[in-house]
Amino acid sequence: MDSESDIVQCKDYVILKRGNHIILHQLTKKLSIQFLGSSIDLSNIIGLPYSSMFRIEMVRKNSYMLERCNPDEIPTGLSAGNTEFGTDNRNIQDDNNAQALSKEEIIDMKNKGLSSQDIVTQLINNSKTFTHKTEFAQEKWLRKKSKKYSDYLQVLKPNIRLLSEVLMCNTASPNNFKLLGLRMDTLSQIITFVNFQPQGKYIVYENSCEGLICASLLNLTDCRGKLLNVITPNYSFNKRKALVAMKFPEEKHQSVININLSTFAKYANSGNTVSNSVICNDSKSLENIGDSEATSSISSCGEKECNSEVVEVSSSLSTSGNITSTNNENHDLKRKAESEESECKRTSYQERENEEVRQLLDNKADGLIVVCKEKPNDFVKEMIQFVAPSRSFVVFSQFQAPLIQLFQDLKQRQDVINIRLVENWLRSYQVLSDRTHPEINMLATGGYLLTGIIVTNN
Amino acid sequence: MSFVGLKSRIEAGDTVIIYINPHRMHALEVKSKRLNKNSEEIDNVFQTQFGALNVESLIGREFGSKILLPKGWIYVLHPTCEMWTQTLPHRTQIIYTPDISLILFQLDLKPGSVVLEAGTGSGSLTHALARTVYPDGHVHSFDFHENRVSVAEIEFKTHGLSPVVTVRQRDVCRDGYGESMNDVADAVFLDLPLPWEAVPHAVKAIKKNGGRFASFSPCIEQVQKTCTMLRGHGFGDINTLECLQREFSVIQRSLPVLSFDSVGNEEGGQKHESIITALPPLTMPGHTGYLTFATLPPMHSRPLILNIGNSGPD
Ligand SMILES: C[S@@+](CC[C@H](N)C(=O)[O-])C[C@H]1O[C@@H](n2cnc3c(N)ncnc32)[C@H](O)[C@@H]1O
Numbered sequence A: 001m002d003s004e005s006d007i008v009q010c011k012d013y014v015i016l017k018r019g020n021h022i023i024l025h026q027l028t029k030k031l032s033i034q035f036l037g038s039s040i041d042l043s044n045i046i047g048l049p050y051s052s053m054f055r056i057e058m059v060r061k062n063s064y065m066l067e068r069c070n071p072d073e074i075p076t077g078l079s080a081g082n083t084e085f086g087t088d089n090r091n092i093q094d095d096n097n098a099q100a101l102s103k104e105e106i107i108d109m110k111n112k113g114l115s116s117q118d119i120v121t122q123l124i125n126n127s128k129t130f131t132h133k134t135e136f137a138q139e140k141w142l143r144k145k146s147k148k149y150s151d152y153l154q155v156l157k158p159n160i161r162l163l164s165e166v167l168m169c170n171t172a173s174p175n176n177f178k179l180l181g182l183r184m185d186t187l188s189q190i191i192t193f194v195n196f197q198p199q200g201k202y203i204v205y206e207n208s209c210e211g212l213i214c215a216s217l218l219n220l221t222d223c224r225g226k227l228l229n230v231i232t233p234n235y236s237f238n239k240r241k242a243l244v245a246m247k248f249p250e251e252k253h254q255s256v257i258n259i260n261l262s263t264f265a266k267y268a269n270s271g272n273t274v275s276n277s278v279i280c281n282d283s284k285s286l287e288n289i290g291d292s293e294a295t296s297s298i299s300s301c302g303e304k305e306c307n308s309e310v311v312e313v314s315s316s317l318s319t320s321g322n323i324t325s326t327n328n329e330n331h332d333l334k335r336k337a338e339s340e341e342s343e344c345k346r347t348s349y350q351e352r353e354n355e356e357v358r359q360l361l362d363n364k365a366d367g368l369i370v371v372c373k374e375k376p377n378d379f380v381k382e383m384i385q386f387v388a389p390s391r392s393f394v395v396f397s398q399f400q401a402p403l404i405q406l407f408q409d410l411k412q413r414q415d416v417i418n419i420r421l422v423e424n425w426l427r428s429y430q431v432l433s434d435r436t437h438p439e440i441n442m443l444a445t446g447g448y449l450l451t452g453i454i455v456t457n458n
Numbered sequence B: 001m002s003f004v005g006l007k008s009r010i011e012a013g014d015t016v017i018i019y020i021n022p023h024r025m026h027a028l029e030v031k032s033k034r035l036n037k038n039s040e041e042i043d044n045v046f047q048t049q050f051g052a053l054n055v056e057s058l059i060g061r062e063f064g065s066k067i068l069l070p071k072g073w074i075y076v077l078h079p080t081c082e083m084w085t086q087t088l089p090h091r092t093q094i095i096y097t098p099d100i101s102l103i104l105f106q107l108d109l110k111p112g113s114v115v116l117e118a119g120t121g122s123g124s125l126t127h128a129l130a131r132t133v134y135p136d137g138h139v140h141s142f143d144f145h146e147n148r149v150s151v152a153e154i155e156f157k158t159h160g161l162s163p164v165v166t167v168r169q170r171d172v173c174r175d176g177y178g179e180s181m182n183d184v185a186d187a188v189f190l191d192l193p194l195p196w197e198a199v200p201h202a203v204k205a206i207k208k209n210g211g212r213f214a215s216f217s218p219c220i221e222q223v224q225k226t227c228t229m230l231r232g233h234g235f236g237d238i239n240t241l242e243c244l245q246r247e248f249s250v251i252q253r254s255l256p257v258l259s260f261d262s263v264g265n266e267e268g269g270q271k272h273e274s275i276i277t278a279l280p281p282l283t284m285p286g287h288t289g290y291l292t293f294a295t296l297p298p299m300h301s302r303p304l305i306l307n308i309g310n311s312g313p314d
Helices: A103-111 A116-125 A135-148 A160-168 A184-193 A212-219 A241-245 A261-269 A282-299 A303-307 A331-345 A350-362 A377-386 A401-411 B081-087 B097-106 B124-133 B146-158 B195-205 B220-232
Strands: A013-018 A021-026 A032-035 A038-041 A053-060 A063-068 A152-156 A201-206 A226-231 A256-260 A279-281 A365-371 A387-397 A416-430 A448-454 B015-021 B024-029 B033-035 B041-043 B045-048 B051-054 B065-069 B072-077 B114-118 B138-143 B165-169 B187-190 B211-217 B236-256 B272-279 B290-296
Touching (some): A013 A032, A021 A032, A021 A241, A038 A053, A160 A184, A160 A241, A184 A212, A184 A387, A184 A448, A184 B081, A184 B097, A212 A241, A212 A365, A226 A261, A256 A350, A261 A350, A261 A377, A365 A377, A377 A387, A377 A401, A401 A448, A401 B236, A401 B272, B015 B045, B015 B081, B024 B081, B051 B065, B081 B097, B081 B124, B097 B124, B097 B290, B114 B124, B114 B195, B124 B146, B195 B220, B211 B220, B220 B236
Parallel strands (some): A226 A256, B114 B138, B187 B211
Antiparallel strands (some): A032 A038, A053 A063, A053 A152, A256 A279, A387 A448, A416 A448, A416 B236, B033 B041, B045 B051, B065 B072, B236 B290
8 A cells, every 4th residue: 555645744734533523733843732621742643554543641730642552442432330320301400510520620630640431430420410311311421421531532644525524614613614614515516516537627716715625626636637726816825724734746736737817817808818827837836835834833833733722512513523623824924825926927937838828728628616705706607618518617605696696697698508506405313223313413504506517509 | 438538529439418408318329320129220310309310410519519400409418427317227226416426525536446336226326436436446336136237237338437347246245245355445335225234245345454435225224234233343433414405496586565655556556576586496305315434444443353233332
């Protein structure tokens, strides 16, 4: 197997999973993170294979390290021991005094390094109501506690599925979704609607999705495929965390060609000429991002990492209900990335590159993918001319209204057929013997998709 | 041809989609002759509401062209897996695009992946799997039904999928995937009446480096048995999902306006205002199936003691 890339390395973005919580973190010089209220030293994960399991061990008060452990030692769920249970809840009083242990005492136990099983046993012994709870209720309670106090941590290699999960939910403010509320089912349909083929050539515009769209498409691209990535003056190369986190091999990045929006405009207006266009290969711009991001995290002394919030929400929006990601945006980087871009402009290969762009635009694209926070209507109506006949476009919006309008406008045109506007509904299930039911919470929306097929009328 | 890969002009032997409207599409193989009911060769003519289409005349046309017929026009489109799912001849129940999309995504498939599928059924999912793992990956598809296997095989060949798809006749619950499939799969997919019986075989087939698992089942009892089996065989991150797609029609309606101004204005005719809105359909499929996904970790992180059949609390 591809063993090199299966080993955790310095500077890697890693996904850390603890009980039900997952976070995305870049391994910079400062190797400690705050995760569910404890400060954990990550040094021990470097050099070990991805998917390894670790026991979280206390070094001193509030400070922990990771010890690799055998997966067999991890309990599948904490057990209540030989406790009795009630048959229904008639004797349970709903007061806040059910638990005799104070919050401070519980924290103290954690600080003393007691294991989850020990803490949970203490909680049971000090709970006035536990034995009155029915077996179901006891199990439910245990499951909740065991996830909260999980002593184990798994390090996972980022992939598109995990990134979409970790980047999607902003648990800090549940009503303010990241990634424009683009849920995984919607993302998965963007790819099928556009008939994404590994060797095809696709135009993509994404804004405010942390590079997840580009990363998803690039992941599905073969060395012969091409992504024409539309960039605008406000385009920010360093807000593409997903693209960096995927750690694609260099050759992959060669498939991404950044083209200024103005180039498309000029080409469309001036009878297919390309002058002063900007094109640069993604590997160059990406390299810069990678570096600058790493430096920023180091220079800021990991402060940002420490501030990264891990907020608990008792919802289960997906398998792992609570999803957070470390947040280290740096506005200074934006300017830096922009200057890289203008440097790129001055390259001596300009002529050849212009020719390349012209050819790319002459031979129309196999599809158009637009996922952005802006109102996409005018852009889509213009960009359709760059899509070949019998190929599709797909537009994502967080809002239905602009897509209704776009639907109407496109309906008037002769060159677009099979226009469809869809929305999805996605529900996840708790599956346990005799206790199977939909999860209590679900994402109420996953965004809207509009799609259609280009045709010719001659 | 051309379900994997893209081209711009129609050649003999291609499968094309005849588009009449969003609800009327047909898949056709472009060849000059076809067999009639009595197995006699006749000219390949396709009848539409707008008149007859001589299929051979499509050769050389650009995909996406408008084709004029005696009483109207149609479009001839490049085939896609999604249009095939909409138009294919049903030999079994099939999986539709919203579920297919989620399966591709959750199985972490990409060019080069090796995926095992059972059963092949009508090949609806197989097409999409093939497109994703193309050009250097592979789909090994299994079904125990002889006729379905042979029909699917011909279909995949006609559609140019042969380099990436192999179909085999086999009872995967009883006999597993076979020696040759040990440690080859990045992902395993099941659409079977008794999926849990195939779980131990899936473990053998998945690479030592680990992989993903998915199962599609219409009934919750099937899901429960499958999840129990997965837990007992070292799988983690077990997640059951259900996805439904709602399609809107965009409509413009004129609505009478009710306001204080309407009072005493009966004979003058009520004022109307126009609205544009997206209308969901009155009815839609409310259930297709449950999708259960799971991860089999790499060997080094796989639990050794597998308490088969024993479901832990989570
Ligand atoms: C619902 S169909 C699959 C449909 C397919 N997913 C599609 O999208 O077209 C189920 C198929 O599984 C096959 N099957 C059932 N039990 C099987 C077994 N034990 N081994 C192999 N195939 C089996 C049946 O013959 C049938 O064709």
